[in-house]
Amino acid sequence: MKCFQGLRTAMNKAAVAFGVCCALLIASIPTQPAIAATVKMSTSKICHDLRSPYYERVKIFTSYPSLDACLADGGRLPKNIRANNHATVNPGYSRNAYKHWIDEDKDCLDTRHELLTDLSTIKVTTTRNGCRVLRGRWNDPYSGQIIFDAAAIDVDHLVPLAWAWQHGAADWSPQRRKEFANDPVNLFAVKLDLNRSKGARGPYEWLPPNQKFHCQYVSRYLRVMLIYDFTSSSREQIRTLRDTICD
Incomplete structure (x- = not known):
């Protein structure tokens, strides 16, 4: 019986040690952070970049790599933001x-x-x-x-x-x-x-x-x-x- 109890104790210690090793191994694996959209076009076709006060509130959106791309795809700026305040807009560009x-x-x-x-x-x-x-x-x-x-x-x-x-x-x-x-x-x-x-x-x-x-x-x-x-x-x-x- 003592032999059996000793064996069980040894197995429990081994299991604990194994679990600790696994946890340390997992913690050491580098993780890639989620990449947030640079620019979000909301369902109402408004383009929000990181400077928009509404950026974090927009949960349903189409992502774009730049404000230019969002605007060129039919988007528009928020009413309280003027285009000339954004350096990312192509200066001087007009389809004309x-x-x-x-x-x-x-x-x-x-x-x-x-x-x-x-x-x-x-x-x-x-x-x-x-x-x-x-x-x-x-x-x-x-x-x-x-x-x-x-x-x-x-x-x-x-x-x-x-x-x-x-x-x-x-x-x-x-x-x-x-x-x-x-x-x-x-x-x-x-x-x-x-x-x-x-x-x-x-x-x-x-x-x-x-x-x-x-x-x-x-x-x-x-x-x-x-x-x-x-x-x-x-x-x-x-x-x-x-x-x-x-x-």
Whole structure:
């Protein structure tokens, strides 16, 4: 009996020692803190960064890496905060800085409708005066789906105008910005909702849901950046991403 009791005592001590060791081991494992969203867009489309007095109160939100990205995706600032108080907003940026959707050849079709005509796999249907495309057949590379109604399509700037401004376009001439905004190399016909969800985000922040198109998407993005005078650091970042995705 004494032998049995001694054995049980030894086992209990061993169990305690094992538990202490496990606790110490777990405590020594480094943990990664939860990464909070830099900017939160509330359900009412208000963009809150860390300086907003309501930041901690917003529990249901879409996260963005910057205030610029949130605002470009349809968000707005809180009423008590003026945009010029935020250094993160692109200084001087306005979509009007780019003369886009022009009718270069004076045939009454602007850049958008010229592109819809060129990309349709069938003959397009237009308005009576021939100035607007109504129907066709478009392969949306972002979703991998086929679209027939032009009203369901946005013509997306692959390299977004606001993103371009932040990475070099602010220093371009007005003529160069016009060329960029209407260059078919930088344009895709895609589902309206996908273009809106992308907003002004670059490929580090947003990629199309069609994973088969990721390599082409980033490769084309880099191609545009090599054509136009973007900063060398931003080019190298996209090149690195391209090499990673297309590996």
